[in-house]
Amino acid sequence: MSNLPLIDDPAFYALAVPAVLLMGLAKSGFLGGFGSLATPLLALVVPVPQAAAIMLPLLLVMDATGLQQLWRDRDSALLRLLLPAGLIGTVVGTVLFGVLSTKTVAGLVGGLTLLFLAQRLVFPPRADAPPPPRALGFVLGIASGFTSFVAHAGSPPISAYVLPLRLPPVTFAATMAVFFGAVNLSKWIPYAWLGLIDMRNLSTSLVLLPLAPVGVWLGVWLTRRIASAWFYRLAYAGMFLTGAKLLWDGLK
Numbered sequence: 001m002s003n004l005p006l007i008d009d010p011a012f013y014a015l016a017v018p019a020v021l022l023m024g025l026a027k028s029g030f031l032g033g034f035g036s037l038a039t040p041l042l043a044l045v046v047p048v049p050q051a052a053a054i055m056l057p058l059l060l061v062m063d064a065t066g067l068q069q070l071w072r073d074r075d076s077a078l079l080r081l082l083l084p085a086g087l088i089g090t091v092v093g094t095v096l097f098g099v100l101s102t103k104t105v106a107g108l109v110g111g112l113t114l115l116f117l118a119q120r121l122v123f124p125p126r127a128d129a130p131p132p133p134r135a136l137g138f139v140l141g142i143a144s145g146f147t148s149f150v151a152h153a154g155s156p157p158i159s160a161y162v163l164p165l166r167l168p169p170v171t172f173a174a175t176m177a178v179f180f181g182a183v184n185l186s187k188w189i190p191y192a193w194l195g196l197i198d199m200r201n202l203s204t205s206l207v208l209l210p211l212a213p214v215g216v217w218l219g220v221w222l223t224r225r226i227a228s229a230w231f232y233r234l235a236y237a238g239m240f241l242t243g244a245k246l247l248w249d250g251l252k
Contacts (some may be wrong), residue, residue, distance in 0.1 A: 024215020107250015
């Protein structure tokens with residue numbers, strides 16, 4: 001392993017280990033919103049594109065772990081709406097990569113996330129409120145694919161549509177696992193084309209790989225046992241922290 005051209009900065013691993021575990025928990029649906037903090041954490045010690053490239057192989061292992069445990073609980077009808085939109089978003093991300101700065105994208109995602117939460121707080125939904133319009137889901141699916149491509153921060157846009165549907169926690173987790181599994185798989189060729197896949201990033205991913213399934217296993221176990229009310233409280237808390245962090249990254 002010592003012959004691999006990997007990152008050897010201890011400060012990187014001090015942040016990478018909790019970032020990978022946090023992303024694993026988010027991949028299971030538990031602490032869902034917190035997963036978007038993983039790439040910004042790594043970006044404290046390496047450039048954002050490199051942080052995204054290092055996370056990509058780990059995300060695929062997490063996706064496979066989550067899908068193996070949650071596939072049967074997915075909402076297929078919801079995925080027929082969201083998946084095409086998410087894949088369109090990755091195409092948009094490929095085209096605009098390098099045109100829009102990561103700081104600009106982070107600020108926009110953070111601001112919109114906080115606006116969504118403020119709207120939910122000021123105008124809380126009634127129990128008999130109709131679900132959000134499908135057109136909004138398609139638009140937010142595109143936004144999720146785009147922000148996922150740029151910085152693995154796709155959770156806030158898609159959560160703004162799916163959380164108000166009040167799905168059972170396991171169904172929410174399974175649907176998000178399938179959605180992001182497909183989106184992350186679609187990133188490989190564009191990332192390679194953009195020069196983000198190299199031996200140093202892949203070697204660093206390999207060192208972190210054993211941690212990838214741990215957070216997912218723990219998160220799935222917790223998701224199947226936590227009460228719905230607490231699940232959604234944690235989800236909204238994660239969105240708030242993510243939104244605040246991304247907005248700060250965009251403004252500083």
